Amino acid sequence: MAAPIDLHEVAERELSERYGFPWRIKACMSTACLSAGANQAYEGMEQTIEKEDLALEARLIPTGCMGLCSRGPLVRVLRRGTDEIMYQAVNKEVAIDIITDHVRDHKPVETNVLDHNIPFFTSQEKIVLENGGVIDPNRIESYVGHRGYQAFERVITRMAPEEVIEIIRASGLRGRGGAGYPVGSKWALLAAATGDTKYVVANGDEGDPGAYMDRTVMEDDPHRLLEGIGIAAYATGASQAYIYVRAEYPRAVERLDRAIRVARRKRLLGRNILDTEFSLDINVRIGAGAFVCGEETALLASIEGRRGTPRLRPPYPTERGLWGAPTMINNVETLANVPTIMRKGAEWYSSIGTEGNTGTKVFALAGDLVNTGLIEVPMGVTLRHIVEDMGGGIPNGKAFKAAQTGGPSGGCISSEFLDTPVDYDSLRNLGSIMGSGGLVVMDEDVSMPEIAKFFMAFSMDESCGKCSPCRAGTVQLHTLLERITSGAGTRQDMRDLEHLCHVVRDTSLCGLGQTAPSPVLSTLHYFRAEYEDMLVSEEATNA
Amino acid sequence: MRELRTTVTIAFNDVEVEAFADETVMQAARRNDVFIPSLCYVEGLSVWGGCRMCMIEIEEDRRLRPACATPVNPEMEVYTDTPKLRAHRKAILELLFAEGNHVCAVCVSNGNCELQDMAVACGMDHVRYDYRSPRRAVDASHPKYVFDPNRCILCTRCVRVCDEIEGAHVWDVASHGADAVLITDLATPWGDSTSCTWCGKCVAVCPTGSLSYQGTAVGEMEHSVSMISRLAVARSRGEWLDPEAVS
Amino acid sequence: MSKARLATAWLGGCSGCHMSFLDMDEWLFELADLADLVYSPIADVKVFPPDVDITLVEGAVANEDNVELAREIRANSKVVVSFGDCAVTGNVTAMRNPLGDPLGILEAVYVNAPDRNGVIPAEPGIVPPLLPQVQPLHKVIKVDAYLPGCPPPADRIQRAVEALLAGDPSRITGEDIRFG
Numbered sequence: 001m002a003a004p005i006d007l008h009e010v011a012e013r014e015l016s017e018r019y020g021f022p023w024r025i026k027a028c029m030s031t032a033c034l035s036a037g038a039n040q041a042y043e044g045m046e047q048t049i050e051k052e053d054l055a056l057e058a059r060l061i062p063t064g065c066m067g068l069c070s071r072g073p074l075v076r077v078l079r080r081g082t083d084e085i086m087y088q089a090v091n092k093e094v095a096i097d098i099i100t101d102h103v104r105d106h107k108p109v110e111t112n113v114l115d116h117n118i119p120f121f122t123s124q125e126k127i128v129l130e131n132g133g134v135i136d137p138n139r140i141e142s143y144v145g146h147r148g149y150q151a152f153e154r155v156i157t158r159m160a161p162e163e164v165i166e167i168i169r170a171s172g173l174r175g176r177g178g179a180g181y182p183v184g185s186k187w188a189l190l191a192a193a194t195g196d197t198k199y200v201v202a203n204g205d206e207g208d209p210g211a212y213m214d215r216t217v218m219e220d221d222p223h224r225l226l227e228g229i230g231i232a233a234y235a236t237g238a239s240q241a242y243i244y245v246r247a248e249y250p251r252a253v254e255r256l257d258r259a260i261r262v263a264r265r266k267r268l269l270g271r272n273i274l275d276t277e278f279s280l281d282i283n284v285r286i287g288a289g290a291f292v293c294g295e296e297t298a299l300l301a302s303i304e305g306r307r308g309t310p311r312l313r314p315p316y317p318t319e320r321g322l323w324g325a326p327t328m329i330n331n332v333e334t335l336a337n338v339p340t341i342m343r344k345g346a347e348w349y350s351s352i353g354t355e356g357n358t359g360t361k362v363f364a365l366a367g368d369l370v371n372t373g374l375i376e377v378p379m380g381v382t383l384r385h386i387v388e389d390m391g392g393g394i395p396n397g398k399a400f401k402a403a404q405t406g407g408p409s410g411g412c413i414s415s416e417f418l419d420t421p422v423d424y425d426s427l428r429n430l431g432s433i434m435g436s437g438g439l440v441v442m443d444e445d446v447s448m449p450e451i452a453k454f455f456m457a458f459s460m461d462e463s464c465g466k467c468s469p470c471r472a473g474t475v476q477l478h479t480l481l482e483r484i485t486s487g488a489g490t491r492q493d494m495r496d497l498e499h500l501c502h503v504v505r506d507t508s509l510c511g512l513g514q515t516a517p518s519p520v521l522s523t524l525h526y527f528r529a530e531y532e533d534m535l536v537s538e539e540a541t542n543a
Numbered sequence: 544m545r546e547l548r549t550t551v552t553i554a555f556n557d558v559e560v561e562a563f564a565d566e567t568v569m570q571a572a573r574r575n576d577v578f579i580p581s582l583c584y585v586e587g588l589s590v591w592g593g594c595r596m597c598m599i600e601i602e603e604d605r606r607l608r609p610a611c612a613t614p615v616n617p618e619m620e621v622y623t624d625t626p627k628l629r630a631h632r633k634a635i636l637e638l639l640f641a642e643g644n645h646v647c648a649v650c651v652s653n654g655n656c657e658l659q660d661m662a663v664a665c666g667m668d669h670v671r672y673d674y675r676s677p678r679r680a681v682d683a684s685h686p687k688y689v690f691d692p693n694r695c696i697l698c699t700r701c702v703r704v705c706d707e708i709e710g711a712h713v714w715d716v717a718s719h720g721a722d723a724v725l726i727t728d729l730a731t732p733w734g735d736s737t738s739c740t741w742c743g744k745c746v747a748v749c750p751t752g753s754l755s756y757q758g759t760a761v762g763e764m765e766h767s768v769s770m771i772s773r774l775a776v777a778r779s780r781g782e783w784l785d786p787e788a789v790s
Numbered sequence: 791m792s793k794a795r796l797a798t799a800w801l802g803g804c805s806g807c808h809m810s811f812l813d814m815d816e817w818l819f820e821l822a823d824l825a826d827l828v829y830s831p832i833a834d835v836k837v838f839p840p841d842v843d844i845t846l847v848e849g850a851v852a853n854e855d856n857v858e859l860a861r862e863i864r865a866n867s868k869v870v871v872s873f874g875d876c877a878v879t880g881n882v883t884a885m886r887n888p889l890g891d892p893l894g895i896l897e898a899v900y901v902n903a904p905d906r907n908g909v910i911p912a913e914p915g916i917v918p919p920l921l922p923q924v925q926p927l928h929k930v931i932k933v934d935a936y937l938p939g940c941p942p943p944a945d946r947i948q949r950a951v952e953a954l955l956a957g958d959p960s961r962i963t964g965e966d967i968r969f970g
Contacts, residue, residue: 290719307716312592312612465697465716465723467593472638475721476672496671503634506607506627507595640879644888647970648881648940659969668936668967669878669928676887676923693888 004267004274005140007149014145019080023058023103026076026133027090030220031212031251032069032373037091041073044095049103058103061142064220066133068120069373076133077102088114119389120371125352125360128213128336129376131221137255140262143223149268151342152227156234156278164235165191168338170346172358177203177294177331178406178435179511180424186328189318190236193326198238201322201329202229203299204245204252207291208407209458211438213362214332216374218245218252221336222259226269226282228335231342233280236328241282243332244299247289256284291408291462295510296329298464309466310510331436333362353379357423361437367404368443370395377422384418387441398443402526406435408455408462409515411522412448431522433515448527449534452520453481459516470513473504477520489535498524551617556624562615569597569610572623579623580632580661582639582750583698584611585768586786587775588707591699596632596661599623607631633667641672642721644679644693645751651764652752658696679724684734687757688746692724694753701725701745701754704771708778713739747771794843794955796821797829798873799863801856802883802924803849806941807874808832811846813944824955838862844954846873846937850883851925855918864931869954873947875940875969877927882940884924892920935959938969 018024027042042062049058066074071088075098078084085108087098097109126132135142143149155164169184190198202225206214217225229241245253260282263269271279285303287293293308300321302308321327337359341349350358357379363386365372370392377386383403387393394400402412405422411432413420420426424434442451460474480497483489501517501524508514524531549564555577562571572579573586582594590611597610602620607628610621622628639645639658647653661667679692702714702725713736717726727733746754747767755764772786800808808831814821828842829835838859845867851860864870875881886895900910911917927933937950946966953961 292719312590312609314614461720463720465719465721467595468635468639468642468696469595471697471720471723472642473634475675476638476641479673499630500634500672503631507598507631507635509592509595509609644885645969646879646881646885648875649885650970653970656970663965663968666963666967668938668962669872669926669933673929674880674884674887674926676884678888678890 001272002265002267005144005149007144007153010141010144011147014141018145021057021059022080023054024061024078025058025098025103026061026063026078028064028066028072028074028133029062030065030069030132030216032065033072033074036072036089038073040092041075041090041095044092045075045099048096048099052099052104054099054103058099061136062138063134064132064137065129065216065374067124067129067373067375068114068371070371071114071373074114074133077108084116086114086116087112118371118392119385120373120375120392123381123385123390124376125378126376127340127349127352127360128217128224128333128362129221129374130340131224132216132374135221137220137222138258140223140259140266143221147343148223148339149227151339152230152268153274155231155342156273156276161191161235161237164231164342167342167346168235171341171349172346172353172356173334173337173341173349174357174424175331176333176337176361176436178409178433180434183330183334186318186330187232187236189316190238190326190328193318195326197240197325198236199322199325199327200229200233200236200238200241201299201303201327202241202243202332202335203294203296203329204243204249204332205287205294205299206249206332206436207246207294207462208409208436208438210366210440211364211407211436213364213374213437215249215252216362217332217336218243218249219255222252222255223263224336224339225256225332226259226263228330228338229282230268230273230280231338232328232330232335234278238328239279239281241280242285242303242322243282244285244287244293244303246287246293253284253286260284290464291458292464292510292512295512298510299329300327309464310512312509333437354421354423356425361422361434363437363439365391365439365441367441368394368398368446369441379423380421382419383413383422386422386439387418391441394441394443396443398445400441401444401446402442402448402451404432404440404442404451404519405438406433406515406518407438408458409433409511409518410435410438411518412442412451412526413522414526431525432518447485448523448530449481449485452523453478453485455519456481456516459512463513463516467507467509467513469504470508470510470516473500473508474513474516476500477504477517481520484531484534487534487536489531491535494531494535551615553615553618554620556622557620564615564617566615567611568599568608568613568615568619568621571615572610572621577623578664579610580664581611582657582661582696583700585700585704585748585772587772587779588700588703588748591703594696594698595635598628598631600625600628629665632665634671636662636665636667637670637672639696640667640670641674642677643695644676649761650694650752651755651759651761652694652766653762655762655765656752657750675721682727682733683757684732685736685739685757686734687741688733688743689755689757689759690725690727690733691753691755694751695725696751696753697723697725698750699725700748700750700768704744704748708771708775709740709742709744711738711740711742714745744771744774793823794825795828795839795841796825796951797827797838797842797845797863797867798831799829799838799845799847799849799859800831801847801849801859801877801927802852803874803876804882805831805848807846807848807876807939810874810939810941810944811947814948815944817944817948821951838866840866842867844869844871844951846871846951847877847927848873850876850880851921851927851930852883853918853920857921857930860927860931869934869959870927870931871935871937871950871954871959872927872933873937874942875938878936878938879969880924880926884926887923892922896920935962936967937962938967940970942966 598607
């Protein structure tokens with residue numbers, strides 16, 4: 001067996017190498033920037049460094065997401081001893097100019113400079129995304145150089161499993177998949193379960209339209225996820241873990257697979273990890289893209305190779321999960337918090353955010369905003385701060401109308417609640433949910449019944465068909481919404497719509513069905529007049 | 544001799560009854576003659592929990608629970624017939640009727656159909672929702688049986704009985720959502736099935752006219768769900784017993 | 791007490807519900823003491839009259855004439871009853887719905903069938919155009935009570951009419967609402 005990785009030595013080497021170059025140029029190679037042409041920009045810089053003979057001066061580093069995706073491709077230029085300069089909309093020409101003008105001639109390319117002292121960046125508190133735009137996701141050394149696997153090493157060599165669980169419990173970390181279940185309690189359940197084999201599953205089946213925080217973690221910081229899983233497995237007594245990734249995320253699959261291979265080679269996975277008694281293997285399982293497979297029991301069925309439909313609970317997965325063995329499912333973002341919590345402590349973590357809602361939350365900020373992209377903010381910041389300061393407000397002088405959180409399972413929040421702190425409990429009190437972190441802002445032109453119809457079409461298409469209220473009910477809710485939005489709806493249709501929402505919510509088998517009516521119910525609550533204005537007049541109904 | 548089972552006291556609609564500690568609310572209700580509607584539950588088959596007709600209310604529990612999958616708890620107070628439950632069940636029935644093509648007048652199971660009976664029991668006299676009128680092809684390729692997906696409510700009793708009692712697993716569900724449909728083998732015609740043993744248990748257990756014998760005319764089809772329950776109980780206990788008495 | 795004004799109407803159905811109505815036999819004499827039949831396919835009245843108390847409507851809404859009559863019934867009746875499965879659910883009349891566009895069905899029946907002369911009947915003002923989809927009555931007009939059955943047996947119709955005459959349609963329940 002090969003000798004395990006010497007984390008300290010790798011980190012030292014990485015640090016000395018890092019500061020061996022006067023210039024470091026970090027180019028975002030995450031999905032959003034790649035689709036905006038980051039590849040061509042990267043090649044342009046690579047070739048120009050070569051051509052200008054700057055290879056000993058400047059180091060070009062491909063990194064993960066820097067957040068402000070709407071301005072991509074993004075590039076950060078760091079010069080030893082000076083402030084960094086961030087560039088936006090870096091096409092190939094700009095990329096070449098960055099090398100020739102900025103690096104060679106020391107004159108920044110003013111046309112594309114992006115002020116990184118704007119609230120979008122300065123209001124963020126990065127834990128999960130701390131390595132985004134910083135490390136090269138394909139090099140384990142890069143992760144180790146940023147204190148990667150330090151916590152894992154300490155946990156498995158010097159801590160008892162109960163101590164680990166206690167720290168997670170004390171940190172107040174709640175499940176980031178949407179429901180907000182206390183993570184420490186869940187870990188304790190698996191730790192208490194008896195069985196020869198126990199499983200930990202990372203849920204990366206991020207399915208909400210527009211949400212991509214889990215993808216970003218898996219693509220841009222895969223070792224962070226592996227480290228989080230490793231700590232979870234050690235604390236709970238699991239020896240096998242799966243990362244469930246949807247097939248629509250091929251780059252995540254590729255980078256995770258590579259990370260796992262490297263981690264095995266470095267003895268961070270496999271038998272007797274780092275020469276301890278602890279053994280763990282991790283495998284990637286690829287989902288076929290059904291939204292319902294994000295539901296934990298459907299996800300387990302899918303991993304087992306069966307049809308991805310939810311089953312009744314109890315028994316809960318921690319009692320009977322994969323192949324009947326105790327299994328714990330944690331969301332990717334949840335696990336990505338773990339290494340930092342173990343490194344910096346529960347007290348530090350719980351000092352971020354608010355009481356009962358500690359830490360940070362990553363949001364995919366989208367819709368009618370000046371700045372859209374990925375942000376990580378302390379729990380409890382107000383919606384107004386996110387929308388007006390970080391998002392830069394509504395473009396074209398339009399007014400804010402609503403923010404949608406929680407995707408097809410969530411709801412809309414109207415302008416009168418802009419000062420609500422964004423956390424699990426406040427959002428639930430407003431009839432929405434935190435969800436996995438989609439946050440779509442809508443301006444005054446948006447029709448709320450149309451939004452409700454959009455999400456209902458999504459839930460209808462994604463219903464697995466197992467239980468009748470979700471399978472047939474979402475279809476009828478969509479039909480009613482179509483009739484209402486086409487201007488042919490009656491008061492009776494409104495009554496049927498509202499009642500059927502309650503039926504589907506109260507009687508569906510799994511969370512997907514139970515929350516499918518939420519977009520309708522919440523828009524009915526805050527924007528009922530919009531529905532009523534669409535109905536045919538009473539006179540027309542009677543005629 | 545079977546070992547003695549622990550009993551507990553629970554209440555159905557404010558009437559106390561005795562229940563076994565290891566049974567479900569549905570089983571306790573059936574043994575005590577308390578009516579809880581259901582379309583997918585069959586004593587002796589695994590619990591599916593998909594039809595959602597058996598939702599009940601439990602005191603101090605804000606959520607509705609499916610009786611078929613809810614274990615009995617000592618002192619629990621179960622309500623099976625509240626205005627909310629009645630309204631919800633009616634709506635689910637309407638959804639089922641609107642989803643397929645349930646034309647009772649021309650159905651082999653007319654007069655012997657659990658879906659039809661359920662409409663009577665739940666007071667469902669019309670469907671508020673739009674009929675979907677799907678176009679679904681009938682599979683009459685099997686020499687003995689006919690499968691009419693127009694009358695299928697996806698209760699999966701046939702899937703379970705074939706897998707769990709007959710051990711053939713001819714049936715399964717394909718596709719999802721509104722397109723979900725039962726298939727035989729790998730979505731090949733039933734008549735071409737190499738796994739079907741012609742045992743007819745799926746036909747016996749079907750609650751509607753979806754599965755029937757070849758050559759059956761309107762109203763002639765009779766199913767035999769209790770036979771399946773007796774079979775399941777006999778197999779698990781090694782003696783012929785009344786399924787509801789031993790559940 | 792003045793007699794109730796009762797009507798029955800026949801939309802897209804087979805008239806079986808009316809046959810069943812006639813099966814009430816001698817009770818029809820009692821009914822005659824309680825109500826006047828002011829409009830019915832079994833009475834020679836051409837125009838739907840005003841101020842009707844109760845109208846039993848057989849059949850689904852299948853063509854434009856059905857829509858017109860249904861609206862006339864609604865405008866002139868206090869209580870409208872969906873009478874039989876076709877009115878309540880669409881039933882056999884609606885079995886063409888899964889087949890889609892009625893033109894294709896008409897072609898199959900009148901053009902492509904071997905013993906036909908290849909002409910789809912078309913006589914504006916006489917042959918009413920078919921609706922794209924057959925609808926239950928309550929999808930077209932407001933309906934106050936439902937009496938399913940194909941057809942509802944005579945004794946059920948009698949109990950239903952008694953309930954309606956007593957002003958209590960909620961009595962139509964239990965086995966009396968069985969489909970098929």
